[in-house]
Amino acid sequence: DAGVTQSPTHLIKTRGQQVTLRCSPKSGHDTVSWYQQALGQGPQFIFQYYEEEERQRGNFPDRFSGHQFPNYSSELNVNALLLGDSALYLCASSGDTQYFGPGTRLTVL
């Protein structure tokens, strides 16, 4: 069992660009949550997907959007990148507990 996988590992973008991050949940998990973790802070909930629908959303602007595919994998899209979007983006899949992936480190220059 590969656990939760995320790609890419690192990404560098410039302000105003768009980015897509990918996540494959742990085998057997159908729910995927995305978090943003700024340096020195705890993860902040962005949104959760279940059955290809956004089930709940945290306090993030519409520039952050997502998608879940029939195989339960998920994408996080961020448009019009700002310097403040630089962070570690974590995906977590849920069964009886949350399993986090290794994250994607996004740097916005």
Add this chain to the structure above:
Amino acid sequence: SQKIEQNSEALNIQEGKTATLTCNYTNYSPAYLQWYRQDPGRGPVFLLLIRENEKEKRKERLKVTFDTTLKQSLFHITASQPADSATYLCALGVYNNNDMRFGAGTRLTVKP
């Protein structure tokens, strides 16, 4: 506004001692609380969950307490080892709400 505070940014202890980490919260009524371990550049790893009606939970060298009156959870690592060095995060949740709230974490260093 809701606040989750973990006792200090960093905690240094000697190998073999008990590490005690604190998680305090205000303006929040969690149904459960979780503790995670996070190593540099990695995602958090789930350690323990304790529900509001439970006072204490144990798992091997780990112990968690939950006092809803004091609005505090304590996380203990007994007989600490250098391999326990990591950042520990507490996270609060309520049922039927997937927006778990994390503290900023405490970076624990266990020195040989």
